Ligand SMILES: [Fe+2]
C-alpha cells in the first residue's frame with residue numbers, strides 16, 4: 001500500500017493510503033486517509049475487509065495502534081467500512097463517526113467494542129489534537145446519509161465518492177488535466193448520484209469553503225484550480241440517468 | 243498460526259451448529275406429538291375401562307417423558323443462541339488472526355505481534371467457551387436419548403396391553419405404533435446431532 005503525505009503542519013498531518021499493488025483485480029481501488037496529531041489519529045473511510053491487512057501494515061508506519069482513536073465512515077458502503085469487524089477487535093476503544101441514518105446497517109459489519117457516534121443530518125465537528133475537522137453534509141451523493149470531512153486549516157475536503165474516478169493501471173495521485181480526466185468520472189457521477197437538487201445544494205455549500213485539495217475516495221485528488229473546475233463541471237452535470 | 247484452511251474449518255463449525263439447531267425442530271415437534279398422543283390415549287383407556295386397565299399407567303409414562311423431552315428441548319434452544327454467537331465469535335477471531343498474519347507478512351511490527359498474541363488468546367478463550375457449551379449440549383441430547391429408550395420400552399409394553407383391550411385393541415395399538423415411530427424419529431435426529439457434536443469436538447481440538 002502506497003502512502004503519500006498531503007499536508008503537514010505543527011499540529012497535524014494528512015496521509016493518503018491506497019493503490020495497493022496486491023489488491024485483487026475485481027475490487028474497486030480506494031483511497032484511505034489518515035489524519036494524525038501528536039497523540040491521536042483518525043482514519044477516514046477505512047475501507048473493505050480485503051484491505052484490512054495492508055492498511056494495518058501501512059498505518060503502523062505512521063502511528064502507534066493505540067493512537068488510533070477515531071474512525072470515520074462517510075456512508076455505509078462495503079468499500080468504505082466493511083473492515084469494521086476487524087478494526088473493532090484491533091482498536092476496541094476507538095469511536096466511529098458515521099451518519100446516524102446508517103447506524104443499524106453499519107452495525108451489521110460487526111461492532112462489539114467500538115462506540116458508534118452518530119452524525120446528525122446537519123453535520124458537526126470534532127477535534128483531533130489541535131485540529132478541527134468538520135463533517136459537511138453531502139446527502140444523496142451518492143448515499144442518502146453521507147458526509148464529507150473538511151479541515152479548515154489544511155484546506156482539504158475529503159469528498160468521499162464525490163469526485164471519484166475509475167481509472168486502470170498505475171494512476172497518478174493528482175489530476176493534471178481536467179478535460180482529460182472527465183472520461184473517468186462522468187459515468188460514475190451520472191449513474192451513482194441520484195439527485196440534481198442534492199448535487200446543486202452540495203455545490204453551493206462547498207463553494208463557501210476555502211479548499212486547496214479535494215480528496216475523493218476513488219482515483220485522483222484535485223488540487224488548486226482543479227477544485228474549482230470540478231465544481232463547475234459537477235454543477236452542470238445532469239445526474240440520476242438510470 | 244491460523245491458515246485459510248482453519249478459517250474454512252471455523253465456518254464449517256458454524257454450519258454444524260446450524261444443523262444441530264435445525265434438528266431441534268424435528269425433536270420438538272415429535273415430542274409435542276407424543277404428548278398429544280398421551281392425552282388421546284388416556285381418553286381411550288378411560289373409555290375402555292377395565293379392558294385397558296394396564297394402559298393407564300402407560301399413558302402417564304408417555305406424558306411424563308414427552309413433557310421432559312419438550313423441557314429439555316427448550317433448554318437446548320436457549321443454549322442454541324449462545325452456541326451461534328460463540329461459533330460466530332470463533333469465525334471472527336479466526337478471520338482476524340488470518341488478516342493479522344497477512345499484515346505481518348507485509349510488515350513486521352511489534353504492534354502486529356502484540357495484536358496476534360491478543361487475538362490468539364481471544365480465539366482460545368472463545369473456542370473453550372464453545373467447547374463448554376457443546377459439552378452441555380451433549381449431555382442434554384444424552385438425556386433425550388435415555389428418554390427415548392424408555393419410550394421404546396413403553397411402546398412394547400403398551401402393545402401387549404393393547405392386544406388385551408378387546409374392542410379397543412385397534413385404537414390402542416395405533417397409539418403404540420405412534421410412540422414407536424416418534425421415538426425412532428427423535429432418536430435419529432438426536433443421533434445426527436451427537437454425530438455433529440462429535441465432529442465439532444474433533445474440529446475444535
Ligand atoms: Fe459509495
Ligand SMILES: [Fe+2]
Nearest residue numbers: 077079161217
Ligand atoms: Fe466508494
